[in-house]
Amino acid sequence: MPELTLAEKLEILADGAKYDVSCASSGSSRRNKGGIGNGAQCGICHSWTADGRCVSLLKILLTNACIYDCAYCVNRRSNDTRRVMLTPAEVAELTIGFYRRNAIEGLFLSTGVVKDPDHTMELLIEATRILREEHRFNGYIHVKVVPGADLLLVERLGRLADRVSVNMELPSRESLKLLAPDKSREAIVAPMKRVGELIVQTKEERKVSRKIPPFAPAGQSTQLIIGASGESDLQIVSLAAGLYGQLAMKRVYYSAFIPVNRDERLPAVIGTPPLVREHRLYQADWLMRYYGFAAGELLDEERPNLDLALDPKAGWALRNLHLFPVEVNRAPLELLLRVPGIGVRSAQRIVGARRGGHLSLEDLARLGVVMKRARYFITARGRFAADLAPDAAGLRARLTERTLPRPRWSQPSLFDGAGTMDLQSTITGEL
Amino acid sequence: MILRYDGTFAGFLSAVALARDRSVQPESITDREPDQQGLFTTIEEVATDRDRAGELYALIRSTLPPGALQTLRYAFHASDPDRGTLLFHYLMLGLATGPRFNSMLAHEAVMPVWKLARAVGREAHRYKGLVRFQQLEGDVWYAAMEPDHRILPLIAPHFAARFADQRWIIHDPRRGEAVVFDPARRKWAETFLEVTAPLPLTAGEELFRDLWQRYFDRLAIEERRNPKLQRQNLPLKHRRHLPEFDGK
Ligand code: SF4
Numbered sequence: 001m002p003e004l005t006l007a008e009k010l011e012i013l014a015d016g017a018k019y020d021v022s023c024a025s026s027g028s029s030r031r032n033k034g035g036i037g038n039g040a041q042c043g044i045c046h047s048w049t050a051d052g053r054c055v056s057l058l059k060i061l062l063t064n065a066c067i068y069d070c071a072y073c074v075n076r077r078s079n080d081t082r083r084v085m086l087t088p089a090e091v092a093e094l095t096i097g098f099y100r101r102n103a104i105e106g107l108f109l110s111t112g113v114v115k116d117p118d119h120t121m122e123l124l125i126e127a128t129r130i131l132r133e134e135h136r137f138n139g140y141i142h143v144k145v146v147p148g149a150d151l152l153l154v155e156r157l158g159r160l161a162d163r164v165s166v167n168m169e170l171p172s173r174e175s176l177k178l179l180a181p182d183k184s185r186e187a188i189v190a191p192m193k194r195v196g197e198l199i200v201q202t203k204e205e206r207k208v209s210r211k212i213p214p215f216a217p218a219g220q221s222t223q224l225i226i227g228a229s230g231e232s233d234l235q236i237v238s239l240a241a242g243l244y245g246q247l248a249m250k251r252v253y254y255s256a257f258i259p260v261n262r263d264e265r266l267p268a269v270i271g272t273p274p275l276v277r278e279h280r281l282y283q284a285d286w287l288m289r290y291y292g293f294a295a296g297e298l299l300d301e302e303r304p305n306l307d308l309a310l311d312p313k314a315g316w317a318l319r320n321l322h323l324f325p326v327e328v329n330r331a332p333l334e335l336l337l338r339v340p341g342i343g344v345r346s347a348q349r350i351v352g353a354r355r356g357g358h359l360s361l362e363d364l365a366r367l368g369v370v371m372k373r374a375r376y377f378i379t380a381r382g383r384f385a386a387d388l389a390p391d392a393a394g395l396r397a398r399l400t401e402r403t404l405p406r407p408r409w410s411q412p413s414l415f416d417g418a419g420t421m422d423l424q425s426t427i428t429g430e431l
Numbered sequence: 432m433i434l435r436y437d438g439t440f441a442g443f444l445s446a447v448a449l450a451r452d453r454s455v456q457p458e459s460i461t462d463r464e465p466d467q468q469g470l471f472t473t474i475e476e477v478a479t480d481r482d483r484a485g486e487l488y489a490l491i492r493s494t495l496p497p498g499a500l501q502t503l504r505y506a507f508h509a510s511d512p513d514r515g516t517l518l519f520h521y522l523m524l525g526l527a528t529g530p531r532f533n534s535m536l537a538h539e540a541v542m543p544v545w546k547l548a549r550a551v552g553r554e555a556h557r558y559k560g561l562v563r564f565q566q567l568e569g570d571v572w573y574a575a576m577e578p579d580h581r582i583l584p585l586i587a588p589h590f591a592a593r594f595a596d597q598r599w600i601i602h603d604p605r606r607g608e609a610v611v612f613d614p615a616r617r618k619w620a621e622t623f624l625e626v627t628a629p630l631p632l633t634a635g636e637e638l639f640r641d642l643w644q645r646y647f648d649r650l651a652i653e654e655r656r657n658p659k660l661q662r663q664n665l666p667l668k669h670r671r672h673l674p675e676f677d678g679k
């Protein structure tokens with residue numbers, strides 16, 4: 001076979017990496033120290049793809065060759081595809097070239113496993129080192145950790161990268177065994193734990209001396225595939241809660257399963273991937289991280305799966321009608337956050353604005369409250385906004401999004417009301 | 432009475448100072464050419480007085496809470512023809528209320544200005560991603576953009592910090608304005624600029640353009656195709672200067 005050009009390799013390696021959804025580059029505040037590049041605190045999108053996703057990073061594989069055979073993966077050993085590989089120097093050169101043109105925020109580097117996990121990790125570290133040391137690049141770098149690699153290599157990588165991640169992919173030990181037989185739960189969890197420890201430890205050390213190099217200052221993240229195996233939303237959400245709580249995880253990404261291989265171990269997927277479920281999981285995740293909800297408040301053994309027709313916050317409110325309506329001029333922030341139609345920002349605005357005087361119902365819309373939803377749950381100066389107080393069933397009907405949310409990809413401010421969600425004709429089949 | 436200023440921030444502050452000195456409520460404060468309505472009202476041309484403007488600015492700084500100052504700065508860069516008048520009422524209220532001003536978001540003199548500032552802030556943030564440099568012979572990096580608002584001075588600091596070792600120009604050809612960055616002095620400056628000849632692109636530019644287009648085309652996941660969402664996130668007007676939408 002003739003040698004491929006750099007452009008052709010790039011196409012193949014971009015193809016292999018695009019199913020990984022973690023695209024957010026926010027959370028790095030790396031400064032430009034006499035070279036090129038810095039991190040932006042809130043994510044910057046440089047373009048949007050034909051599926052509507054934000055393009056923020058150069059997202060590529062070092063190689064699409066792999067010694068493993070995970071059922072759901074395009075790059076698995078048993079697939080008959082052309083295998084290519086970039087040198088670490090080529091990865092660095094592509095990154096710098098795009099970055100100088102302001103086409104990207106940085107690099108997201110993943111890879112198949114060549115030879116063995118340690119050898120693969122060395123190559124990833126080398127690409128990162130060239131960028132940082134030779135190109136003096138201070139932009140964002142997110143690198144995948146290869147499960148099973150030596151923990152010392154994990155540490156070296158974290159000293160160079162802004163974010164590292166180990167993909168969990170499957171929510172349970174059993175699914176992992178069935179679908180990714182070469183990767184054990186231990187091989188995935190061990191580096192996650194080590195990364196979590198080093199992040200916490202380094203933060204402490206850096207309080208004493210800024211000379212100590214940061215370790216993955218933008219934290220670690222992971223990804224779960226939704227719908228390739230039989231776990232319930234309760235299992236998934238509880239797992240996420242544990243990852244946030246115990247492993248200092250910054251983000252958990254959920255990715256609706258897209259079948260790229262034919263394999264009898266995988267569910268037969270008809271039509272489109274479970275995008276609505278993915279969207280609801282992101283909402284639940286958001287509620288846990290920013291709205292103070294516990295996993296057990298959103299789901300329990302009786303109702304192990306999220307309602308596809310109703311956002312989980314509205315669902316919670318309907319089960320807890322005895323707490324409403326709340327008076328917006330008095331309710332504490334924590335309670336305001338639980339009102340459907342009031343997002344984090346509008347809740348904060350309410351708390352700020354009511355110091356200057358009692359708020360009326362009219363003021364609320366101006367502060368960003370989605371009155372269409374909120375009016376059933378609030379009073380302002382004792383006035384109730386809705387024409388009537390419907391019972392739970394009536395409310396449910398009113399809060400059901402007749403138009404379904406479109407899947408959001410990057411940092412959604414899901415309950416902030418901007419732009420009512422509407423149904424994509426492509427996913428109507430889900431309901 | 433209509434007060435007309437020269438379009439600069441100092442000019443605007445001069446107009447506000449003048450209205451305050453004479454305790455008049457101008458019908459509007461503008462930098463536009465007068466239209467027919469001008470026939471029935473008096474228009475006063477305000478001479479920019481840097482000293483008076485500086486004094487007023489010092490007063491504003493010491494009276495308004497920091498968030499309000501930022502709102503003022505952003506809203507001033509909006510292309511809204513009424514911005515001068517809106518900002519005048521905003522400032523008068525702010526100077527009268529002081530620290531309490533921050534909790535008056537719902538006030539009718541505050542909300543419209545806050546909205547303008549938000550629109551400008553959003554556009555400025557968006558263009559941090561949409562400015563796209565091309566490498567020219569002589570090692571200059573050039574980008575063209577056509578924003579709704581006058582955001583050049585608002586985004587320049589971001590690019591100055593990020594591309595501190597590059598000689599770059601960001602150009603707003605519609606307004607004929609540009610910011611130019613000098614890496615040796617680490618300083619940027621505003622200037623007027625018109626490009627009349629084709630840009631002398633480097634050879635590397637062609638290579639990277641091709642690489643980027645191919646990369647971009649591969650990114651979309653077919654099963655999730657959603658041009659409506661793409662258009663909502665990236666309206667067609669923003670695609671003019673992006674190589675990935677070349678000729679599409
Ligand atoms: S190890 Fe990674 S690249 Fe290799 S088959 Fe499994 S998922 Fe694919």
